[in-house]
Amino acid sequence: MKGNDILVIDLFSGPGGLGEGFASYQNNNEEYPFKIGMSVEKDPHAHMTLTTRAFYRLAKQKGCLDGYYQYLNSNLSRAKLFESYKGIYESAFQETLEGPSELGKDNDHIHARVKELTENHNGPKILIGGPPCQAYSLAGRSRNAGNKNYVPKEDHRHFLYKEYLKVLSIAKPDVFVMENVRGILTAKVENQLIFPQILNDLQNPSKITGSDSCPSYRIYSLVEKTDEADNSTPASLNYLIRFEEFGIPQARHRVILLGVREDIKQIPDILDKNIYPKVSVKEAIGDLPKLRSGLSKKADSYDSWQEVVSKNAETLSKLHNIGVDVNKTDLQPYEDLKRKETVHKNKSLNQLPDHLRKWILDPELNLVLNHETRGHMESDLLRYSFCALHGEQRRFSPKAENFPAELAPQHQNWNSGSYNDRFRVQVSTKAATTITSHISKDGHYFIHYDPKQCRSLTVREAARLQTFPDNYIFEGNRTNQYTQVGNAVPPFLARQISEIVFSLIKKHYSNL
Incomplete structure (x- = not known):
């Protein structure tokens, strides 16, 4: 990884939708500045998908995708593909931590890798990911309300964002992106809204992690412009993104927070509703x-x-x-x-409108993946x-x-x-x-x-509505594939966020 590459640490990765958006961003020189250093995912099937996609990305960089397309065409098994391109596979497997890993259970392994990557990289660093949302989602809360034995403060899922904070305190990234369901805005623990607490903790991670060397962060909205670098009252901002307003064929509404390290005095741009048409x-x-x-x-x-x-x-x-x-x-x-x-x-x-035609279709691919009822x-x-x-x-x-x-x-x-x-x-x-x-x-x-x-x-139709490229294959059985697609962040929305992050970092670093 070059010094001016932007190191990406992807937590709670799922099948890799958020990482795909960043890794696919090209700057004006048609270079890919974001390089995924590690992806953390506990589900074994999603981990398989992540590893296959990491292999695709690395093989593309080396100009040797023939084996990957043979795999997609069922002319080569996955095991044979990895055996035939052993060096690329080993790099991809290392990127996905050599197996499924769970934050909160495998922290020694995860934190050691974060420390290794960040200490050996002198360039910009970003942290992306969304802690699992079952405890915050409206559907999850409805289920919990019907369980008389359910105690919110005993549900560890309410506090998985603190695992995010621990990595934040080790990596000390220039920027972080955290995604979650809209229900996080109204979720309560002991009759208190949890979202203001999350915002406060993200602004001041050291208060939770006890790490004196961890910097503070300013929290920005991606849909509401902030005029001042000192946004000391982030709770008043609107963080809810309506994806259908940004060229995504899906009315998916999510909370996405953009954190900027305190020493970076740039104010990020916001997503532009006027670039892409609505898609049916x-x-x-x-x-x-x-x-x-x-x-x-x-x-x-x-x-x-x-x-x-x-x-x-x-x-x-x-x-x-x-x-x-x-x-x-x-x-x-x-x-x-x-x-x-x-x-x-x-x-x-x-x-497909132009923006999705270029993003989704692959001229080298004349088959349909994961398309079964x-x-x-x-x-x-x-x-x-x-x-x-x-x-x-x-x-x-x-x-x-x-x-x-x-x-x-x-x-x-x-x-x-x-x-x-x-x-x-x-x-x-x-x-x-x-x-x-x-x-x-x-x-x-x-x-x-x-x-x-x-x-x-089908899985492929759901993946299209999530804006996954057609050459993105989902591993596991059909049920596993559906779950992965449903849990993902639409990559094309992530791609738009990556442009905002790159622009902000470029203003701060003169060598990008």
């Missing part, structure tokens, strides 16, 4: 191969699926006052659909048909009260309001709703907009 679901995924769902409770075949979907179309046509005109839309299924497709026949017909029960497929039809004609996903009584699931709480969004179609003309790890469970919140496909989204 159909623009993002419409070119991907059409697929059918599987059948989970009977023999699975195209003929069986076609029979079920055709029968469902007939059932819908007999219902009255359901808010849609069944005769207006052809619900008969496409011919000869598969559950998995690797050939990307319609790549040239994509409707899950199985569903017949009764749920009927509801999927209705939801897709409703989304196509009404331009919004039906709530529980919009469902005909004949389609209501046999659930005693269906009309309670708690299950209002139990089935949610991703409307083709709008940005997607937030892709979450729940997509690994049943797919009901992520119904494809096309009623003739009658299914939930």
Whole structure:
């Protein structure tokens, strides 16, 4: 690593969305100034994904991607790929700490590596990552509220940000980026909002870590301009980023904090809402191969699926006052659909706007990765048909009260309001709703907009909505892959943040 490279330490990495955005940033000289020194992730499948992507990045730098594309084309196993390019693999494996690592449990190993990297690097350093959010998320808090034995102050997940602080005190980076769910703004422990405490601790890490040598930081918003270098009241700023306003095809709303070391007197820019157009679901995924769902409770075949979907179309046509005109839309299924497709026949017909076309598509890749459907029960497929039809004609996903009584699931709480969004179609003309790890469970919140496909989204479609490049492969089984995608930060949003960070650091260092 060169002295003017910017060392990146990535914590709670997931499959690497935040790191991908930074590592992919090119400056005006078409150089890649951000170099990932280490990525910390405890999940073994996400760790595999991180290592494969680190291999891709390092192989690209050396101009030897032939083996990687052979792996994507299933002409080379992952083990054989790493064996054939042993030096690159060893560097990639070292970058991901030679195995899954968990902050709070493997601190000796993690902290030693942070110390080694930072002491041997004379150039700029940044820290990125988002502590796990289950304790802060609205869904997580709702689950916890139903548990009479749940005690917030005993939930260690509320305090995982302190593990972030420990690394901060060792690395002493020029800048840090910390991401979390919007629920962090309203989460409480012992009736006290936790967010002001987190802000205060991030400003003054030494108070928590006891490290006298740790500098202080100023906390900035990425969407609200701060006029003064001394932002002594950061709690008054708006930290919530609405991703759909920045060229991401998804209404994902997250809190992202930008910390700047006290000796750096530059004020960071903010994200620009006027650069990229808004992107719809159909623009993002419409070119991907059409697929059918599987059948989970009977023999699975195209003929069986076609029979079920055709029968469902007939059932819908007999219902009255359901808010849609069944005769207006052809619900008969496409011919000869598969559950998995690797050939990307319609790549040239994509409707991606320019910024995502350049970011997502790979001219060297003519196949589709991680594009396979899950199985569903017949009764749920009927509801999927209705939801897709409703989304196509009404331009919004039906709530529980919009469902005909004949389609209501046999659930005693269906009309309670708690299950209002139990089935949610991703409307083709709008940005997607937030892709979450729940997509690994049943797919009901992520119904494809096309009623003739009658299914939930695939991993690749979810990855497109998260702006992962098409050559980004997710390791593990399909459930593992869904979880990784749902937990990630959209790389293209991270790429925009990296530009702000680079600009700030460049103003401070004259040799960049």
